[in-house]
Amino acid sequence: xxxxxxxGLPYPLVHTLSGAGxxxxxxxxxxxxxxxxxxxxxxxxxxxxxxxxxxxxxxxLVRVSRAKPGRPRALILAPTRELAEQISAxxxxxxxxxxRQVTAIYGGVAYGPQKDALRRGVDVxxxxxxxxxDLIAQGTLALDEVEIVVIDEADRMADMGFxxxxxxxxxxxxxxxxxxMFSATLDSEAAALSHRYQRNAVLHEVAAIGAQTGQxxxxxxxxxxxxxxxxxxxxxxxxxxxxxxxxxRRRADRLAKQLGLLGISSVALHGGRTQAQRTKAxxxxxxxxxxxxxxxxxxxxxxxxxxxxxxxxxDLAADAKSYLHRAGRTARAGADGTVVSLIAGSEEREVLxxxxxxxxxxxxxAPTRELxxxxxxxxxxRTEVETKGVAPQPQTAExxxxxxxxxxxxxxxxxxxxLFSQYGKVNQTTIVTHRNGRxxxxxxxxxxxxxxxxxxxxxxxxxxxxxxxTVRPARQVA
Numbered sequence: 001x002x003x004x005x006x007x008g009l010p011y012p013l014v015h016t017l018s019g020a021g022x023x024x025x026x027x028x029x030x031x032x033x034x035x036x037x038x039x040x041x042x043x044x045x046x047x048x049x050x051x052x053x054x055x056x057x058x059x060x061l062v063r064v065s066r067a068k069p070g071r072p073r074a075l076i077l078a079p080t081r082e083l084a085e086q087i088s089a090x091x092x093x094x095x096x097x098x099x100r101q102v103t104a105i106y107g108g109v110a111y112g113p114q115k116d117a118l119r120r121g122v123d124v125x126x127x128x129x130x131x132x133x134d135l136i137a138q139g140t141l142a143l144d145e146v147e148i149v150v151i152d153e154a155d156r157m158a159d160m161g162f163x164x165x166x167x168x169x170x171x172x173x174x175x176x177x178x179x180x181m182f183s184a185t186l187d188s189e190a191a192a193l194s195h196r197y198q199r200n201a202v203l204h205e206v207a208a209i210g211a212q213t214g215q216x217x218x219x220x221x222x223x224x225x226x227x228x229x230x231x232x233x234x235x236x237x238x239x240x241x242x243x244x245x246x247x248x249r250r251r252a253d254r255l256a257k258q259l260g261l262l263g264i265s266s267v268a269l270h271g272g273r274t275q276a277q278r279t280k281a282x283x284x285x286x287x288x289x290x291x292x293x294x295x296x297x298x299x300x301x302x303x304x305x306x307x308x309x310x311x312x313x314x315d316l317a318a319d320a321k322s323y324l325h326r327a328g329r330t331a332r333a334g335a336d337g338t339v340v341s342l343i344a345g346s347e348e349r350e351v352l353x354x355x356x357x358x359x360x361x362x363x364x365x366a367p368t369r370e371l372x373x374x375x376x377x378x379x380x381x382r383t384e385v386e387t388k389g390v391a392p393q394p395q396t397a398e399x400x401x402x403x404x405x406x407x408x409x410x411x412x413x414x415x416x417x418x419l420f421s422q423y424g425k426v427n428q429t430t431i432v433t434h435r436n437g438r439x440x441x442x443x444x445x446x447x448x449x450x451x452x453x454x455x456x457x458x459x460x461x462x463x464x465x466x467x468x469x470t471v472r473p474a475r476q477v478a
Contacts, residue, residue: 007033009058012097020093026051031204033059036180041198043190044182045205056150056180057091060124061098063178064148070118070141072125074148075173077166079156081106081128081275082282087152088126100124107131108275115140129157129165136172146173151181151193155321158189170197184325216331216339220351220364223342229255231367232312233262235340236292240309240405240432240440241285243329244294247315255314256294263470266292288406288441288467297322305329307409309440313341316350320357399427400452403474405442407431408465416443423458424451444474 004025005014017023025033028046035042036059046052056076064074078084088104095102104126105114114131118141125132125141135141149170151157157166170179179198183190194201223231232255236242246252249270256268267281267290285293286305297318308330317323323341330337343351343364355362404416417429424447431443447455452473460471 002030004033004058008037009033010062010098013058013061013094016094016097022054026055028052028204028206029055029058031206032056032180035202035204036060036178037062039063039178041178041201042180043194043198043201043203044180045203046182046184050206052152052182053087053090056152056182057087058094060148060150060180061091061095061100064100064123066100067121067123068145069121071145072118072122072141072143073145074124074150075143075146075169076124076126076150076152077132077157077169078126078128079153079160079162081108082278083153084126084128085279091124091126095124102126105131105135106275107134108278111135111138129162129169132169133165143169143172144174146177148178149173149180149197151179154181154183154190154193156183156325159321163189163193166193167196184321184328216327216337218327218360218362219338219340220343220362221340221367222345222348222364223367225344228314228342229258229262231342232292232314233259233264235310235312236264237403237405239338240442241288241291241307242293242310242312243285243305243308243326244292244312244314245317245326246294246296247318249296251315252294252296256292259292259294264292265290266294268294270296288408291406291470297326307439307441309337311337311339313339316341316343316347317354320354323354323358398449399446400449401474402445402447402452402455403442403470403472404445404459405470406467407439407441407443407469408467409439409441411439411464413443416445419459419464420445420447420455423455424448 002025003014003023004017005011007025007030028044028050032042032044032052032055036056042056044052044055046055060074060076067073076087078087084104084106088102092102100123101121102124103114103117103122105118106128107130114135118125118135136143151166151170157163179201181190181194181198181201221231232244236259244255246255249272252268252270256266259266267284269278269281273281281293282305284290294314311327311330313323313326317326327339330339341351348364351364402420407416411431413429413431416431417426420426420429426445426447428446429443430445432440445455456471456473459469461468463469
């Protein structure tokens, strides 16, 4: 096993990573870090969730110099506010042992705190193009001393029309700089950026999402428009928390409300929300306080949330690239995940064309209660009962099976059984897990039928490790 120390990182960083439980580099990190430490220009193609933030961030923190006020020495460009904040949050704790300062600037919030941080001195600046150019125009900062540039999600930059701004920004940095560029796809526009701003760039690639057959299950259901909300609710109820994608803001807001009426707690995330609203929605979903996040494509890139069991495409992605980016919200960092696309009959030709581009051969089928199991893989449970999102069958007429969701990921079947045993005899507890053993956030408790209503009354809505539990009778399969 290759270690971070063997890749050339100094002890303070290795020690900090180890303290956070990060000891083995992901493939993109093992490939990129040595070349980045050597100062090489790098083009990286890696799907979201592959660990690319640390791939460029760790060597950047080693190489970056101390900055003067208003003169950052390293610049990371990100297409969205959420991604900029996420990169900053991931790198800031690692910057501390290196005595470096990381700050994010983006639109939608007040200028004051960002200007104050820049005047104090920021070594590593994470920024969206629009707010960065605003602050440059106001004279708050200059980029002439930036010695390391990272362009993250370069293809998304192109999709959002940011390339002219990116060219102006990179052109204002030091000519003798290291330039690293990362993208899920290296299409013609990303390649043009590399040709213009990189010198003898090293190309590092890891498998695209279409090739991750060991991690991502792709399912296409033929569904009428009027049935979509119920199918979305059923998928979330049976398989754990999910991100549901829609094409418009209005549909996202409406779907979130409709799910709430069906007992599925959810939040909406889209460009029409203020930054404070978006931050609050992300926090609620990431912490497990809600089961679903309904989003437009603003959330399809750069949002890293652990243990998202499923992505549901309520509206078909605009193209193959958008499909790939949406799908990247699940199956992150080696975990399993499922992508379910709800397809109208009129969209089937478009789906087949997209599948061909992604080198998929997945049939479009009628909805089923249980998702098909991929060849060579299956879900597992921590008891002798195999469970794929449906309740274990009661063994006797005196036994009731209860469905429990929004479980903290660290809770064990034994702990779940003890929690319910205060209301009566528990015969069996089951926590549904991914193939890698990580909890999917829901499970089942089989207990005496007379005790089950008491358990529902006492535990539904009760908080376990900060998460409100959902407890109800499980639906039985005939």
